[in-house]
Amino acid sequence: AQRVTQPEKLLSVFKGAPVELKCNYSYSGSPELFWYVQYSRQRLQLLLRHISRESIKGFTADLNKGETSFHLKKPFAQEEDSAMYYCALGGSQGNLIFGKGTKLSVKP
Amino acid sequence: DGGITQSPKYLFRKEGQNVTLSCEQNLNHDAMYWYRQDPGQGLRLIYYSQIVNDFQKGDIAEGYSVSREKKESFPLTVTSAQKNPTAFYLCASSARGLRGNEQFFGPGTRLTVL
Numbered sequence: 001a002q003r004v005t006q007p008e009k010l011l012s013v014f015k016g017a018p019v020e021l022k023c024n025y026s027y028s029g030s031p032e033l034f035w036y037v038q039y040s041r042q043r044l045q046l047l048l049r050h051i052s053r054e055s056i057k058g059f060t061a062d063l064n065k066g067e068t069s070f071h072l073k074k075p076f077a078q079e080e081d082s083a084m085y086y087c088a089l090g091g092s093q094g095n096l097i098f099g100k101g102t103k104l105s106v107k108p
Numbered sequence: 109d110g111g112i113t114q115s116p117k118y119l120f121r122k123e124g125q126n127v128t129l130s131c132e133q134n135l136n137h138d139a140m141y142w143y144r145q146d147p148g149q150g151l152r153l154i155y156y157s158q159i160v161n162d163f164q165k166g167d168i169a170e171g172y173s174v175s176r177e178k179k180e181s182f183p184l185t186v187t188s189a190q191k192n193p194t195a196f197y198l199c200a201s202s203a204r205g206l207r208g209n210e211q212f213f214g215p216g217t218r219l220t221v222l
Contacts (some may be wrong), residue, residue: 032208043216046210049210090208093156094202094209096141100150
């Protein structure tokens, strides 16, 4: 079964602290994984995908096939990082299979 | 202004009524998708279309219907058969219906059943 699990509904950190949003997946084959972000009053948008191996807004995510994980990390959180984060798995029909999301709150 | 538009932003429906949510894109994308977003549930796929005049059911298609008569348009009808239609509906598109393609999302329509 294709599934994405985000174990934390809410993650609250202070500005400047490291952040790690957890994502685990279930997929037979080579997965395509994404992180999408939804800032307040903005539409859902792509943050990064594993194939590009980029760092966007200071965030990185490494695919660990052994642990079937794709955790999102940032060494120093900023207040503007506060948002809803969704981990997603590429489905066979071009659709996305989403986790339930993690709300990140960065306090001053 | 390029991108995906959805209308209306807010929609109220009486029980027993059908309503249609609009989704238009001018990105020249082949594939379009409808998702439903509920608090604490993430996004779930309702219907998708990889090409004009063709569409497929997603994970929660019961009580919904779609059409894809034009490349740029993919309207969703929420029928009276949908037991719990109050939700936030998101439309998305991608260049090709291929695994790994980025999806671009509309601003959403919030449907409330009175």
